[in-house]
Amino acid sequence: MMSLTNSSPGEIAKSASIASRLLATLSGAERDDALTALHEAIAKSRNDILAANSRDVAAAERAVEAGVLNQSVLKRLDLSRPGKFEEMLQGILSVRDLQDPVGNVTMRTLLDDGLTLEKVSCPIGVLLIIFEARPEVIANIAALSIKSGNAAILKGGKESTESFMAISKVISEAIAHTQVPKASIQLVETREVVSSLLAQNTYIDLVIPRGSKDLVRFVQDNTKIPVLGHADGLCSAYIHRDADPDVAVKVIVDSKTDYPAACNSLETLLVHEDVLHTIFPAVAEALLAKGVSLRCDPSSKEALSSKIVGQQHSLVSDAVESDYETEFLDLILAVKTIPGDDSPGKSLDAAIAHINRHSSKHTDMIVTRSRSTAERFMNGVDSAGAFWNASTRFADGMRYGFGTEVGISTNKVHSRGPVGLDGLTIYKYKVRGQGHRAADYSGTGSGKSWKHEVLPL
Amino acid sequence: MMSLTNSSPGEIAKSASIASRLLATLSGAERDDALTALHEAIAKSRNDILAANSRDVAAAERAVEAGVLNQSVLKRLDLSRPGKFEEMLQGILSVRDLQDPVGNVTMRTLLDDGLTLEKVSCPIGVLLIIFEARPEVIANIAALSIKSGNAAILKGGKESTESFMAISKVISEAIAHTQVPKASIQLVETREVVSSLLAQNTYIDLVIPRGSKDLVRFVQDNTKIPVLGHADGLCSAYIHRDADPDVAVKVIVDSKTDYPAACNSLETLLVHEDVLHTIFPAVAEALLAKGVSLRCDPSSKEALSSKIVGQQHSLVSDAVESDYETEFLDLILAVKTIPGDDSPGKSLDAAIAHINRHSSKHTDMIVTRSRSTAERFMNGVDSAGAFWNASTRFADGMRYGFGTEVGISTNKVHSRGPVGLDGLTIYKYKVRGQGHRAADYSGTGSGKSWKHEVLPL
Known part of the structure; x- marks a missing residue:
């Protein structure tokens, strides 16, 4: 891989395509063998990898001191934290031991004898996969790609450059002794190369940007290659009139507060008018107790006016329209009342319509x-x-039991x-077939007809 | 639908999205009921539809006389040909009677109690579906869309405008009396509207261009909406050294000559060097007898030199490199020799590599x-x-037994x-769930753990 940093984006993409x-x-066994070899090689190169990683950490420490890097990024960079390296190694074996996704027959039909x-x-x-700066991710993504039989071109966050190069060198050397072609996993180092790779739609079949919204949008706007990813996670919940209080x-407090920075956290709460004064105050109080700010429409704000006390007043404010399209990723929740309506289903349909108009097609409840x-x-x-x-x-x-996750997609295809x-x-x-000709089935008396018999899988 | 021709592309797309x-x-039954109503309405409006169709046919006849339209297009326009109208009606019922593609559970997991x-x-x-001028196609596509629960915006070939408008008016009136929303099927009439619709990626989820390569390429180049389709059908066949003569x-003559203008017809023949003088001449003679021109590389041409006689000489010529990337759609076949090689699998790999480099990812044999x-x-x-x-x-x-076909895709996703x-x-x-919280599973002693038990479907 190191040797490929001098290749042109076109050469990188073409060699990946051939690989x-x-x-x-x-076979699945041959791909699994490569993962076993990868695991052994990374375990054996622990010292070299940690030495490279310590250079990334040192550079990041300087950047934090200079005020140009966030402390939380620095923390994620450090592969020498207890258990971190073992976790990376175990991750490769976990992927290896998943069911082979290749070669599954999902339909079998006897067309004719x-x-x-x-x-x-x-x-x-x-696959072109662009990912965050956590150094262990490259091993995981390489394992996923090989397990699924895909070649991958990888670009990781720049803060982990030394770690990525060290790990990718080990990956490269390890798979050289297996049936998996060396060009199956290639690391590229600059954003400029990525920009050029986005034009290689002849050779690259899917781009998976994992990272900031800006990155995802940039990729979506600059390639004809299909993109698998999500720019936003704007999740909503609707409390219907017959909800169990x-x-x-339970579910709304958890959705909002379990990990507010995650894409599957709650950002908008819809409340049926009939429960504004019954269920909603209890939900709101539990959220306020956890420090959640509520941006309310007039009806929901009014419903809380007599219930909230003291400092909690400062957490309740008026919503503006853009709040219903904002991914706060913080302890903030937009609240909107769904008008009660006697016609059956009208309120429910209004809640569904609000979600379909504003949500990012991620997860709604x-x-x-x-x-x-x-x-x-x-x-x-x-x-x-x-x-x-x-x-x-x-x-x-x-949590879905998939064993691993490449990313979350808000695509519709x-x-x-x-x-x-x-x-x-x-x-x-x-x-x-056995020499079968389509002409024999064209119906002008030549005799053959379709069986179209479903065969067992 | 007629009323919608004055709507802006944005309004058309938005109303389709809401529908x-x-x-x-x-439910499947409600969608099927709409197809039954559609069938009845078209049967009842036979005279009106045929009257509109006769206006299209008359206009096309004038265009043929003026030399601006092909006779074969004219023939396809005529809905009054014996059996044609019944075929269209039967097509709607056939789609209705297919298995419901919606609501199939393909995975069921018990995450926890x-x-x-x-x-x-x-x-x-x-769906935005752009299709050819055959008038009966609009009924088929409307039926497919309703059956699959998708709203569709339709644009048909301009030679059938009168027929399409008549049929779509009937569709519109028929579904107005069913549970299917009226805006589920909308017809648009101009290419300008289509261009604007290609920008509506907020509302439109998939474009299906059925028609000329130029149309498919235009769509692919001018939208961010995923496109399902194929621009080319460059199919290849490889005769391996151990082929049954x-x-x-049988299969090569059929692939080439059964219907040369189809996208699944053969365009390139690869021949293992070892069978150039044994199997290939028999294949070539059968093709020449059917009037197929062969564009040969030097080795394959040489192999034929002593076998071909008389007028057949004029059918054999030298291939140029571009012949291996040309979709002839005619009685022309490019022929290339795959060098014999003693290393196991080398020739096979060379044939595979040629196909992957030149084919359009449609069908290869x-x-x-x-x-x-x-x-x-x-x-x-x-x-x-x-x-x-x-x-x-x-x-x-x-032929695959799918009951119907929306199109053929050479996409990879x-x-x-x-x-x-x-x-x-x-x-x-x-x-x-029953009030389940993710926080209870975060592993810090709160106790709950995943079951991830596969449940029967």
Whole structure:
């Protein structure tokens, strides 16, 4: 990989494309063997990697002192923290031990005697993955790519450059002794190279930007390659008129406060008018007790006026329209009243309409006792996650049981929500015949007709 | 719909988006009822539709006389041909009777007691479909969209404008009496409107251009909305050294000559050096007998020199490099020799590499007696269809048994190959809980742990 830093973006992309085709012909065992080798090599190179990492940490310390880097970034850089290196190593084995996402037959049809059709999962090809500065992430992403049979071009956050180069050198050397082609995993170092790679739509099949909104938007605006990612996580919850008050308090407080900086945290609360004076105050009090600021529309603010005391007054303010489209990523929540309406379903539809107009199609939730109301909400909300009486914070690959997560997608095609290994595959149709001709089925008396018989998988 | 021709592209797209969310909450039975109503209404309006169609036909006849329209287009316009109208009507019922692609649960996991995760197929949302001038296509596409729960904005070829307007008026009136919102199916009439709609990526989720390469390229180059389609169908076949000669002749002649203008027809033939003088001449003679011109590299041309006689000489010429990237759509075939090589798999890999470099990722085929060679070819070829000993002409939704076909995709994400109703769906994750909080699972002793138990579907 180090040797490739001098290659042009076109050469990098082309060599990745060629490698990807060979990678697609390897068995699951051959890909797993490469992950075993990767694990061993990284374990063996621990000292070299930590030495490189300490140079990143030292540079980051200087940057923090100079006031140009956040302390929290510095903390995430340090691979020598207790358990961190072991976690990285274990991560490779965990990915290795997941079910092979390649070669799964999802449809098998007997078209005619001796002529079968199969729909089989296969790698997408070449991924361009742009990721944050945590040094252990490169090992995880390399493992995911190899496991799913995809070649990957990687660009990591610049604060971890030394660590990434050390780890990628080890990866490169390790896979050189396996069936996985060396160009399957390539590291690039500058944003300029990334810009050029975004033009390589002949060779690169999918871009996965993991990082700031600005990065995601930049990528979306500057490439014809499909992009898997999410710029925003604007999650909403709706308290319906028949909500269980205890459930409402539990799931809304958790959605907002469990980890406010996460994309699956709650940003907007919709409250049915009929429960403004019953359920809502209890929810609001629990949120205020956790230090959450509430930006309320007039009705919801009025409902709280007699309930809040002392300092909590400063946490309640008037919402402006843009609050309903803001991802606060902080202890702030926008609150809006959904008018009660006697026609069946009208209030529910208004809540759904608000969400579809303002949310980022990430994860949205309803609190209700009614199964039919919940089902209508879950079908009507146009989001990757539609939740009933459960915290939006569950929208996560690990929590969904996917074993790992490449990212969360708010796209409407290919992959949505938390994306695991399956999201890095596509399918192809394999047809196996014995000299079959289409002309024999064209119906002008030549005799053959379709069987189209579903075969067991 | 007629009333909507005065709406702005933004209003058209927005109303489609709102309609799509309501459509997504309807049951399969409610969507099917709309198709039944559609069928009845079109049957009842037969005279009006045929009158409108006759105006299109008359205009086309004048255009043919003036030499500005092809006779074959004229023929396809005429809905009054025997059986044509009945076919259109039957098509709506056929789509109605397909399995509902919406609401299929493909994964169900018990995350913890009372907390379940489901992955459920759902409509994509709003489709923009641009299609050819055959008048019956609008009824088929409207039926596909409603069946799959998607709203659709339709633009058809201008030669059928009168027919489309008549049919869409009937569609509009018919669905007004059903649960399907009126704005679910909207017809637009000008290419200018289409250009503006391509900018509506907030509201439109997928564009499906069916038509000329130029149209597909124009759409791909002018929108951020995902595009499902194919610009080219450059299919290749490879005759391996161990091919069965009879099979080679049958499948290659069929792939090339069954319908040369189709995207799944053969354009390039790769021949293993060892069979240049054995199998290839038989294949070539069968092709020449059907009038196919062969553009040969020096070795393959030389192999034919002593075999061809008389007028056939004029059908064999020298290939130039661009022939291997040309979709002839005619009785022309490019031929290239794959060098024999003693290292196992080298020739096969060379054939695969040629295909991956030049093909359009549509459908490619190998003729071989060896299962392991065929499997390696099918895994290594980066195309939607990978065929063994069977004609490339089988790459078709009807032949695959999908019941219907929206189009063929050469994309590498979302949908590949012939796209049926399933290709018009995506999925969402539904989580049903009972007040579950993520904080209870964060591992710091609060006690709850994941079950991640696979539940039956």
